[in-house]
Amino acid sequence: xxxxxxxxxxxxxxxxxxxxxxxxxxxxxxxxxxxxxxxxxxxxxxxxxxxxxxxxxxxxxxxxxxxxxxxxxxxxxxxxxxxxxxxxxxxxxxxxxxxxxxxxxxxxxxxxxxxxxxxxxxxxxxxxxxxxxxxxxxxxxxxxxxxxxxxxxxxxxxxxxxxxxxxxxxxxxxxxxxxxxxxxxxxxxxxxxxxxxxxxxxxxxxxxxxxxxxxxxxxxxxxxxxxxxxxxxxxxxxxxxxxxxxxxxxxxxxxxxxxxxxxxxxxxxxxxxxxxxxxxxxxxxxxxxxxxxxxxxxxxxxxxxxxxxxxxxxxxxxxxxxxxxxxxxxxxxxxxxxxxxxxxxxxxxxxxxxx
Numbered sequence: 236x237x238x239x240x241x242x243x244x245x246x247x248x249x250x251x252x253x254x255x256x257x258x259x260x261x262x263x264x265x266x267x268x269x270x271x272x273x274x275x276x277x278x279x280x281x282x283x284x285x286x287x288x289x290x291x292x293x294x295x296x297x298x299x300x301x302x303x304x305x306x307x308x309x310x311x312x313x314x315x316x317x318x319x320x321x322x323x324x325x326x327x328x329x330x331x332x333x334x335x336x337x338x339x340x341x342x343x344x345x346x347x348x349x350x351x352x353x354x355x356x357x358x359x360x361x362x363x364x365x366x367x368x369x370x371x372x373x374x375x376x377x378x379x380x381x382x383x384x385x386x387x388x389x390x391x392x393x394x395x396x397x398x399x400x401x402x403x404x405x406x407x408x409x410x411x412x413x414x415x416x417x418x419x420x421x422x423x424x425x426x427x428x429x430x431x432x433x434x435x436x437x438x439x440x441x442x443x444x445x446x447x448x449x450x451x452x453x454x455x456x457x458x459x460x461x462x463x464x465x466x467x468x469x470x471x472x473x474x475x476x477x478x479x480x481x482x483x484x485x486x487x488x489x490x491x492x493x494x495x496x497x498x499x500x501x502x503x504x505x506x507x508x509x510x511x512x513x514x515x516x517x518x519x520x521x522x523x524x525x526x527x528x529x530x531x532x533x534x535x536x537x538x539x540x541x542x543x544x545x546x547x548x549x550x551x552x553x554x555x556x557x558x559x560x561x562x563x564x565x566x567x568x569x570x571x572x573x574x575x576x577x578x579x580x581x582x583x584x585x586x587x588x589x590x
Contacts (some may be wrong), residue, residue, distance in 0.1 A: 238273055242346070242429050242484060243301065253581045257323075260345075261476040268319070272304065278316040279304070285319060287589040292309055293330065296322055297342035298474040298486055299431060327376045329433055332495035332559055340497050344433040344474060344486045347380040349425065353436035353445065360395060360403055366548060367494040368435060374502040380407050380425055382434075384441040387412040395411065404502075414443040423449070428482035446487045449479055475539065496555055498522025503556065507549045 238465050241259045258272035268279040279302065289295060296302060296319065305320035329343040330351060350552070352368040354360050365381065368565065373377035381399055392410055399408050411418030422445070426432060434442040447453050474488045504511055510532065514522065518529025524546065525533070535541035 236271055236273065236275060240429070240478070241271060242431050246453075247526065248472075252457065256304050256320075258301060258302055258304055258317075259476070260298055262299060262568055263296065263475060264473070268302075270302060270304075273293050275315065276313050277304065278310055278312065278362055280310070280316060280317050281319050287564075288313045292321070292339040292341050293328075295342070295524055297328065298476050299328075299345040299347060299433075300325065300344065311353065329371055329377060329435065330497055331491070332372060332497050336463050336525055343435070343488055346431055347377050347433045347486065348427075348430040349432050350375075351380050351422075351432060351434045351445075353382045353384050353434055353440045353442050355385045355440040356395060357385050364437070364494065365399070366402070367496060368507055369406065369436075370496050370552065371494065372504050374497065377433075379403075380409065382422065382436075382445070383408065383410045384445065385414070386410045386417055387415045411445070413441055413448045416448075419448055419509065420446075423481075426479065426483045426485075428533050431484045431486065433486040433488060434492065435488050441485055442490075442491070444449065445478065445538070449485060451480055451483075473583055495559075496552060497559055503552055507545070508551075509550050510541065510546060543550070 237261065238254055238257055243254065243257065243259070255273050258277055258279070260268050260270045261276075262269045264407035265287055266280070268281075268507040270277045270279045279296075281296070282305075293371065300321040302319055302322040303323065307315065307317050307320035325345045328345045330340050330346060331343065332340060350368070351363060352372070352373040360383075364550060369379050376482070379406045381403065383395060383399075398409055399406075409418055409422050409425065411422050413419065426449070433448060436442050474486060476484055478484055511537050512530050514524065516531040517524070517527070519527055520533070522530050524530055527533075532541065532546060536543050536546065
């Protein structure tokens with residue numbers, strides 16, 4: 236195995252000329268990461284010092300990360316192992332705010348070239364969810380591609396595709412079925428050697444079945460459709476990177492129940508640039524785009540060139556991003572305060588011991 240087969244491109248941006256020190260994370264399990272390098276597979280462990288230095292979820296290794304290997308040893312499983320020395324800068328990443336009440340960003344996959352957003356045509360099609368996945372891709376600087384799976388189970392495919400083209404005119408839409416094979420050739424046409432692709436979507440939409448078809452092997456466990464609601468059964472429980480026969484890489488991910496967005500104003504501007512461009516023409520610079528006189532946003536909605544749904548989504552994303560930023564800033568401030576307090580206590584202790 237050569238790391239160039241895993242998508243490694245040396246751009247001179249770091250000091251590691253010896254590629255034997257470099258590996259790519261292919262899966263993460265409790266307490267250990269699996270990685271591939273020039274000399275094969277490694278179990279990679281995180282040191283206690285590493286855990287202490289981590290301030291956010293973004294700093295934790297993710298599937299697809301390029302890492303620098305530290306000291307080597309043989310672990311209790313009798314496998315070649317290393318301590319994680321460094322995570323190399325990511326060119327892109329897919330992330331969301333962690334599910335639940337935590338305000339920590341969770342990286343789903345790193346160094347991805349394109350994101351396949353999989354929606355099942357029989358039960359899973361929901362425009363609002365797709366918008367969130369598209370924003371996730373835009374925030375991570377990743378090209379989104381919408382995949383409509385299980386087309387063999389429905390008849391109104393053209394109508395759904397038309398709706399998607401209206402909402403996402405610049406995004407490719409692929410209609411396929413891993414069961415019948417329909418559209419799989421078109422899906423493969425979007426996949427290039429040495430590039431990395433990730434699959435995201437709700438549980439049971441057929442992501443793992445598509446990965447198995449692309450792999451030409453049963454690498455992921457899949458189950459049949461539940462009779463009560465015509466949905467696929469959830470099977471994938473962890474993220475994993477696979478090498479396709481044609482030389483590309485795919486990352487399969489578990490179904491996401493919640494898609495709490497993260498990112499910055501630039502990502503929102505890129506996705507909703509039309510609204511911001513129109514807003515610049517409003518009479519008042521602080522226009523709330525409700526009932527203010529001279530509001531060009533409301534004028535555009537009345538004329539039909541802008542939808543009220545798009546404006547509502549824009550406002551909702553603005554509020555979510557502001558909430559995340561505020562909570563994250565507070566948490567990081569608390570962590571920094573705790574860290575400095577500990578350092579001061581350690582210094583006082585040393586002064587007493589040696590003073």
